[in-house]
Amino acid sequence: MSQGNIAVPTAAQDEACPINEVLDHIGGKWSIGIIVAAAAGPIRFTELERAIEGISRRMLTLNLRKLERDGLLVRTVYPTVPPKVEYRLTPIARELGDSFATLTAWAERHRHAIAAARRKYDGQPGRPAGGQNL
Amino acid sequence: MSQGNIAVPTAAQDEACPINEVLDHIGGKWSIGIIVAAAAGPIRFTELERAIEGISRRMLTLNLRKLERDGLLVRTVYPTVPPKVEYRLTPIARELGDSFATLTAWAERHRHAIAAARRKYDGQPGRPAGGQNL
Numbered sequence: 001m002s003q004g005n006i007a008v009p010t011a012a013q014d015e016a017c018p019i020n021e022v023l024d025h026i027g028g029k030w031s032i033g034i035i036v037a038a039a040a041g042p043i044r045f046t047e048l049e050r051a052i053e054g055i056s057r058r059m060l061t062l063n064l065r066k067l068e069r070d071g072l073l074v075r076t077v078y079p080t081v082p083p084k085v086e087y088r089l090t091p092i093a094r095e096l097g098d099s100f101a102t103l104t105a106w107a108e109r110h111r112h113a114i115a116a117a118r119r120k121y122d123g124q125p126g127r128p129a130g131g132q133n134l
Numbered sequence: 135m136s137q138g139n140i141a142v143p144t145a146a147q148d149e150a151c152p153i154n155e156v157l158d159h160i161g162g163k164w165s166i167g168i169i170v171a172a173a174a175g176p177i178r179f180t181e182l183e184r185a186i187e188g189i190s191r192r193m194l195t196l197n198l199r200k201l202e203r204d205g206l207l208v209r210t211v212y213p214t215v216p217p218k219v220e221y222r223l224t225p226i227a228r229e230l231g232d233s234f235a236t237l238t239a240w241a242e243r244h245r246h247a248i249a250a251a252r253r254k255y256d257g258q259p260g261r262p263a264g265g266q267n268l
Contacts, residue, residue, distance in 0.1 A: 016245040016246040016248075016249045017245045017248050017249045017252070018188070018245070019238065019241040019242055019245060020163040020164070020167065020188060021163065022241040022244070022245050022248055023161075023163045023166050023167075023237060023238070023241050024162060024163035026161075026237070026241075027157075027160075027161030027162060027163065027166060027237070028158060028161060028162075029154040029155065029157045029158035029161065030154075032157050032161060033154065033157075054152070054154060068255065069251065069252055069255040069256070070248050070251055070252065071247060071248055071250070071251025071252075071254075071255075072248075072251075092244050092247060092248075095240060095244075096237075096240060098236075099233045099236045099237050099240070102232075102233045103157060103160070103161070103230075103233050104153065104157070106229060106230060106233070107153040107156040107157050107160075108153055110156070110226050111150040111151045111152070111153060111156050112150040113205060113226060114150075114151050114156055114204050114205055114206075114226075115150045115151045116205070117203065117204055117205025117206075118151070118203055118204065118205075120205075121202065121203040121205075122203070
């Protein structure tokens, strides 16, 4: 079967970020959560922390910095006491909104089926156990 | 600002896979490439290897196994000599096609802007260097 017409992510031919790497950055579990949470408008660190259940302060900080570095998030510090820090999506990141909402809905819809598939897979003889390293 | 109405991925309340974890599995750079490459129909290991530039045999094997375990990919072995092995998407995985095509196109469109944003970020004084650990 020819794969010639399929838009598969490929390694970069130039100095721009490889598509694979870009997808890896934006596709991570926390990035998606942050972008979805910030889609409605500027949002503060503590609001993000509450909105994204299970994220640690450290992971939130690292992921915010990563998204800021990628030009997907703008961090604004207001010189109040204490300083107020807000994050908002850039226009590039706002384009991801619909796709991420679709993905999140997909995950919600199918997470039970996925859990069942894993239990079935792990229960088969001759399978690598548990998939912990996958 | 209230985040009450936003569909942010949250930790699981039950035994199903948490949305975060599901998104992490399907959102990885290689998973997206594999699912996009397999979208057109059954595909063989060597065809996937060629279609996804930069993937190693080991990473392809691990990611195929992960997607099979999640119930997103079916592996069929035909008893020929040598055995022919084909992978095809399950109906659940086929639902991801449009979102992933959109994401891949987004990454292609903006990878130069993202690379430029990183260079700018890394060039600023007082920034954590390089972002290698992000």
